Amino acid sequence: MQHIPTVAIVDDDDGVRSSLTSLIRSLGYKARSYGSAPQFLADRETDDPDCMIADIQMPEMTGDELQAALIAAGRRFPMIFMTAFPTAITRERVMAAGACAFLDKPAEPDTIARHLAAALARGRD
Amino acid sequence: MNTTAFRIAAALLALCIFLFDILSPLEGAVAVLYVLVVLLAAATGRRGDILAAAAAGLTLTVAAYVDTHGPHLAGAPTLRALVSLAATGIATVLALKNQAATATLAAQARLLNLSHDMIFVRDILGQITFWNRAAEETYGWSVAEATGRIADDLLETRYARPRGEIDRVLHETGRWDGTLEHRTKAGEWITVESRWALQHDAQGRVVGVFETNTDVTERKAAHAALVHSERRYRRMFDASRIGVVQEDWSAARAALATIDLADGASLSSHLASHPDVVARMRRLTKIIDVNPAFLAMIGAGSSSQFHQTVDDVLCETDQTFGPALAAFARGDSFHEGETEIVRTDGRRVPVIFAITFPTVDDGDGNVLVFVVDITERRQAQDAVLQAQAELAHAARVATLGELTASIAHEVNQPLMAVVTNGEAALRWLRRDQPDLQEVDSAIGRVVSEGRRASEIVKRIRAFLTKTPTRSSALDVAALIEEAAQLVQRELARAEVELRIEVATELPPVIGDRIQLQQVVVNLIVNAGQAMAEHDGRRLLTITASQPSDACVEIALQDTGPGISPQNLERLFDPFFTTKPDGMGMGLAICRTTAEAHGGKLSVESPPGGGATFRLTLPVPQHGAPE
Numbered sequence: 144m145q146h147i148p149t150v151a152i153v154d155d156d157d158g159v160r161s162s163l164t165s166l167i168r169s170l171g172y173k174a175r176s177y178g179s180a181p182q183f184l185a186d187r188e189t190d191d192p193d194c195m196i197a198d199i200q201m202p203e204m205t206g207d208e209l210q211a212a213l214i215a216a217g218r219r220f221p222m223i224f225m226t227a228f229p230t231a232i233t234r235e236r237v238m239a240a241g242a243c244a245f246l247d248k249p250a251e252p253d254t255i256a257r258h259l260a261a262a263l264a265r266g267r268d
Numbered sequence: 269m270n271t272t273a274f275r276i277a278a279a280l281l282a283l284c285i286f287l288f289d290i291l292s293p294l295e296g297a298v299a300v301l302y303v304l305v306v307l308l309a310a311a312t313g314r315r316g317d318i319l320a321a322a323a324a325g326l327t328l329t330v331a332a333y334v335d336t337h338g339p340h341l342a343g344a345p346t347l348r349a350l351v352s353l354a355a356t357g358i359a360t361v362l363a364l365k366n367q368a369a370t371a372t373l374a375a376q377a378r379l380l381n382l383s384h385d386m387i388f389v390r391d392i393l394g395q396i397t398f399w400n401r402a403a404e405e406t407y408g409w410s411v412a413e414a415t416g417r418i419a420d421d422l423l424e425t426r427y428a429r430p431r432g433e434i435d436r437v438l439h440e441t442g443r444w445d446g447t448l449e450h451r452t453k454a455g456e457w458i459t460v461e462s463r464w465a466l467q468h469d470a471q472g473r474v475v476g477v478f479e480t481n482t483d484v485t486e487r488k489a490a491h492a493a494l495v496h497s498e499r500r501y502r503r504m505f506d507a508s509r510i511g512v513v514q515e516d517w518s519a520a521r522a523a524l525a526t527i528d529l530a531d532g533a534s535l536s537s538h539l540a541s542h543p544d545v546v547a548r549m550r551r552l553t554k555i556i557d558v559n560p561a562f563l564a565m566i567g568a569g570s571s572s573q574f575h576q577t578v579d580d581v582l583c584e585t586d587q588t589f590g591p592a593l594a595a596f597a598r599g600d601s602f603h604e605g606e607t608e609i610v611r612t613d614g615r616r617v618p619v620i621f622a623i624t625f626p627t628v629d630d631g632d633g634n635v636l637v638f639v640v641d642i643t644e645r646r647q648a649q650d651a652v653l654q655a656q657a658e659l660a661h662a663a664r665v666a667t668l669g670e671l672t673a674s675i676a677h678e679v680n681q682p683l684m685a686v687v688t689n690g691e692a693a694l695r696w697l698r699r700d701q702p703d704l705q706e707v708d709s710a711i712g713r714v715v716s717e718g719r720r721a722s723e724i725v726k727r728i729r730a731f732l733t734k735t736p737t738r739s740s741a742l743d744v745a746a747l748i749e750e751a752a753q754l755v756q757r758e759l760a761r762a763e764v765e766l767r768i769e770v771a772t773e774l775p776p777v778i779g780d781r782i783q784l785q786q787v788v789v790n791l792i793v794n795a796g797q798a799m800a801e802h803d804g805r806r807l808l809t810i811t812a813s814q815p816s817d818a819c820v821e822i823a824l825q826d827t828g829p830g831i832s833p834q835n836l837e838r839l840f841d842p843f844f845t846t847k848p849d850g851m852g853m854g855l856a857i858c859r860t861t862a863e864a865h866g867g868k869l870s871v872e873s874p875p876g877g878g879a880t881f882r883l884t885l886p887v888p889q890h891g892a893p894e
Contacts, residue, residue, distance in 0.1 A: 158685035158717045165710050166688050169695035227680045249684030252691030
């Protein structure tokens with residue numbers, strides 16, 4: 144049976160999170176959504192996703208902090224970040240740490256789909 | 269005392285002679301001795317005594333003759349009696365003549381004693397023969413002490429010129445005058461103005477020198493003090509770093525007197541509304557003298573011909589001369605202000621000045637103006653203001669930046685959700701078997717996210733148009749004055765003339781002082797910018813009036829190019845601007861502020877140029893709570 148990739152969505156904004164979930168499912172992937180970074184880290188019942196899309200500005204823990212925590216824990220899977228406040232410094236840090244993409248909000252759904260496909264392809268290699 | 273003694277002696281002598289004459293057997297002219305009686309009586313110096321003695325002598329001579337010889341002619345005795353009578357008569361006449369001459373001299377001496385000048389007479393040997401009372405008092409030696417002394421030795425006379433030269437002038441012309449120094453008995457040196465005249469006797473021979481001396485020691489000291497003071501002030505004038513200009517305002521005084529003021533109008537407001545009159549006065553006010561500091565200030569080498577009147581020095585846009593004239597006409601003794609003067613190279617120099625109007629005694633020709641160059645201070649101030657403006661701009665930009673970021677974040681989230689949901693809905697719909705359930709829920713989320721975005725926009729707008737928080741009663745004149753002061757520099761730089769006309773007895777308005785001030789500042793700055801590139805007169809007139817009981821109107825009328833009809837419609841729209849670096853928020857915020865105060869902000873721009881902004885603010889009605 145063909146493996147259906149699972150995409151994790153981490154965003155504190157309900158509207159964005161639910162719309163992304165719908166979009167990802169319409170693209171034929173499985174979606175799991177989390178309202179915060181700690182919530183994602185606390186989910187021990189499922190395996191790592193095939194890809195993660197995370198917001199940068201979140202209360203409790205930011206997207207790049209989440210990235211660092213995952214790397215430190217040895218959990219490596221393709222990551223795509225999005226932000227409404229793109230800054231050059233954050234972009235550099237996140238990309239240097241191995242992120243697949245750094246997108247400005249609002250991001251075009253086509254762009255998201257393209258980066259997601261590329262990330263999943265990379266993850267399978 | 270002496271008089272009485274002489275009288276008694278004369279009487280006794282007369283008695284002795286008489287007795288001897290009748291009792292003595294001697295045949296001789298005994299009666300001739302009555303001459304002695306007359307001379308004794310003359311010693312009293314009185315005319316009456318001489319005449320009485322003469323009468324007694326003559327009577328007694330005749331009496332003795334009659335007693336001895338009877339009333340008959342008796343040859344030799346008769347001849348002797350006649351000789352005696354003649355001798356007495358002649359002696360009497362001589363004595364009377366002498367008495368008259370002595371009386372004249374005594375009167376003259378008394379007169380000389382009345383003089384305040386020191387008067388003395390010295391003979392050809394230089395010995396003092398006369399010494400008046402003033403000489404006694406001033407020099408300190410009595411008549412007895414001075415008489416017979418050599419004048420130059422006694423007074424240790426110091427001559428400014430060689431003594432021989434003075435004597436030569438004295439003998440050639442008969443007189444000499446000049447200044448000498450004498451030493452008094454107390455040892456003090458005094459300065460005297462001395463006048464000498466030669467004295468001659470009846471034969472024309474020089475017998476002495478008549479000398480009068482006036483004590484000028486104090487006068488000389490006072491003069492010296494005056495000269496000293498004059499020099500000191502000249503030194504201050506010449507060496508001061510403060511520019512000093514001496515001006516003659518007498519023509520201005522005369523011209524001011526001819527101004528016919530309308531009823532109730534003050535001179536200052538008359539001058540303010542008649543710049544031509546002020547311009548004429550500038551040309552009438554002459555510059556008499558300037559000091560080196562002022563010459564340096566205007567960059568002139570010497571008192572140049574170009575600076576004959578105040579008009580040559582003051583810059584064209586000067587606003588201070590009218591008020592100075594008003595102060596002068598009021599009789600103020602002092603007036604100060606800040607203006608710009610023009611250098612010979614045409615550059616302008618900012619200065620502060622103080623005018624001292626002279627007292628009545630001194631006359632209008634001696635008006636002194638003290639001028640201090642404040643270029644450096646102004647530059648420093650400008651730098652500070654520039655820094656402040658940059659800081660304020662930076663702060664505003666920072667605030668706007670934060671606001672933009674927060675708007676971006678708040679609005680971008682729902683926007684992203686809308687687009688993403690929409691896209692998802694499309695994909696669910698375009699599937700081979702469209703999943704209408706998913707489409708339905710995605711579009712439902714599109715709608716709710718759209719609503720959420722519009723709520724956010726509403727919230728931001730509410731935040732930007734907060735109502736005034738600090739309300740107080742504000743004096744409209746003060747409001748305009750303060751706002752004008754804040755932008756005075758900008759207007760001066762743009763060479764804009766500002767005229768403020770505030771109606772009397774305007775009621776106060778209620779509002780936030782800072783916010784309303786900013787509205788007025790904004791409108792003034794806009795007017796200045798509108799006129800900055802404009803040729804022709806740049807005049808901004810701010811009037812405040814009360815068109816009705818309910819409101820006060822502040823109108824700002826400029827002489828700029830005006831506003832085109834199509835721009836006029838959109839002028840107050842947010843983000844509408846005609847300036848290359850404008851934000852387009854100024855007038856929008858001004859109108860919002862006016863409306864938040866219950867007022868209005870409108871504009872009119874009639875064809876032919878010039879725009880007028882009208883800020884109308886409500887007046888609290890009586891009894892209404894503030």
